[in-house]
Amino acid sequence: MAYISAASTISHQPTFRNAGFSNVIQPLQQGSVLISPDYKSFIEAGLLRRMSKILRMSVACSKDCIAQAGIDQPDAIIVGTGLGCLLDTEKFLNNSMTIEGLLPPTSFIQSTHNTMAGQISLSIGNHGYNMTHTQNTLSFEHAVQDGMLLLNEGEEHILVGAADEHIEILDEISEKLKINFETGLTSAASFFILSNAKSEATLAKIRDVRTIGLVTDVSAQIKAFLAENKIGPDGLDLVLFSGKPQDSAEISYSENKNSPIDFTGFSGVYPTSSAFALHFAIDKMGNNKTLKHILICNALNKSNLGLTLIESVEA
Incomplete structure (x- = not known):
């Protein structure tokens, strides 16, 4: 955390x-x-x-x-x-x-x-x-x-x-x-x-970060990551992805949740664009208090997978 x-x-x-x-x-x-x-x-x-x-x-x-x-x-x-x-x-x-x-x-x-x-x-x-x-x-x-x-x-x-x-x-x-x-x-x-501690300046929390190389099954890795953090797919309020959208989107929403967002549409493409996604997620949470959990799924390179789970201050 x-x-x-x-x-x-x-x-x-x-x-x-x-x-x-x-x-x-x-x-x-x-x-x-x-x-x-x-x-x-x-x-x-x-x-x-x-x-x-x-x-x-x-x-x-x-x-x-x-x-x-x-x-x-x-x-x-x-x-x-x-x-x-x-x-x-x-x-x-x-x-x-x-x-x-x-x-x-x-x-x-x-x-x-x-x-x-x-x-x-x-x-x-x-x-x-x-x-x-x-x-x-x-x-x-x-x-x-x-x-x-x-x-x-x-x-x-x-x-x-x-x-x-x-x-x-x-x-x-x-x-x-x-x-x-x-x-x-x-x-x-x-x-x-x-x-390492919450303060008046705190914008959000990073609950967990996972990196996987030579990934073969993106959906399975996301499910395992969420399970370890004791949150179900329907507990995610937003998913930001790069790469193949279906792998992250299929398992990450119930019907009443927001549509997944390809953050590279806003950031453009560069190797560390997931850093832009983190700021984007924090800013979204600051403007919409209903967003409690956001998952960033970085599959910009097909063989690499980066997962970041962000939690609001109120969660």
């Missing part, structure tokens, strides 16, 4: 510092662009110029979360990312092919997957546990599990988030592989403060 004390998302939707966004956003259209806030409010101008898009998003969301939660420092910083800092990786590779002699180090230094967690730590002066998880489409779920383990060990507040960025070459690769996405590939960052 973990209490969510703050949530912040920068995406292709008006999500940043916009409580109630889940009730007003519309499905993304092809060609949508990232909606960036004024980063100067969060990052010094000198640092801002040297930061790529994914670093700017991560630092801004992190600082926004810390301010929302009203804490001085988190006890740990944990980030999940599927593809890491792609723009800086591309810059470094291009430099290595076009520049003779010594290469400028910045793009190489900022191309590693753990750059986001490190940059957040430097930006807020944090010296605690700092970890990056990169397990394809389950990267965010693993980051959340890590955070919950730390809470069980006695830590009070953990900053947990996820970020991935879209660059043009991904479109070329997906076209060559004949992978088509209705909403297109997108960029986003979502960060949360997980706490």
Whole structure:
């Protein structure tokens, strides 16, 4: 169990510092662009110029979360990312092919997957546990599990988030592989403060998180997950899914429940889009007090399954 004390998302939707966004956003259209806030409010101008898009998003969301939660420092910083800092990786590779002699180090230094967690730590002066998880489409779920383990060990507040960025070459690769996405590939960052106790700032609770690799029977895994948490399919008020909808939808509703929602229709497609789904679910609960239990079913990659059960503060 973990209490969510703050949530912040920068995406292709008006999500940043916009409580109630889940009730007003519309499905993304092809060609949508990232909606960036004024980063100067969060990052010094000198640092801002040297930061790529994914670093700017991560630092801004992190600082926004810390301010929302009203804490001085988190006890740990944990980030999940599927593809890491792609723009800086591309810059470094291009430099290595076009520049003779010594290469400028910045793009190489900022191309590693753990750059986001490190940059957040430097930006807020944090010296605690700092970890990056990169397990394809389950990267965010693993980051959340890590955070919950730390809470069980006695830590009070953990900053947990996820970020991935879209660059043009991904479109070329997906076209060559004949992978088509209705909403297109997108960029986003979502960060949360997980706490070990309920407070006035608590938005919702994460009751449990499960990750399954090489999954063969999605429905069976969902049923087992719900049974372990002593909740029946008809006890779910909403299911958010990515991937194949029928596997999660068939067993997750009685006739009087809300229709399942494919959250990638709102977030677009990127490896850690389940982090967007978590913020979406929290926001939904804040605006609709009848929603007590929400299941996020992340099957964006057919061989991976991530399950997150969210419970309202009142439940």
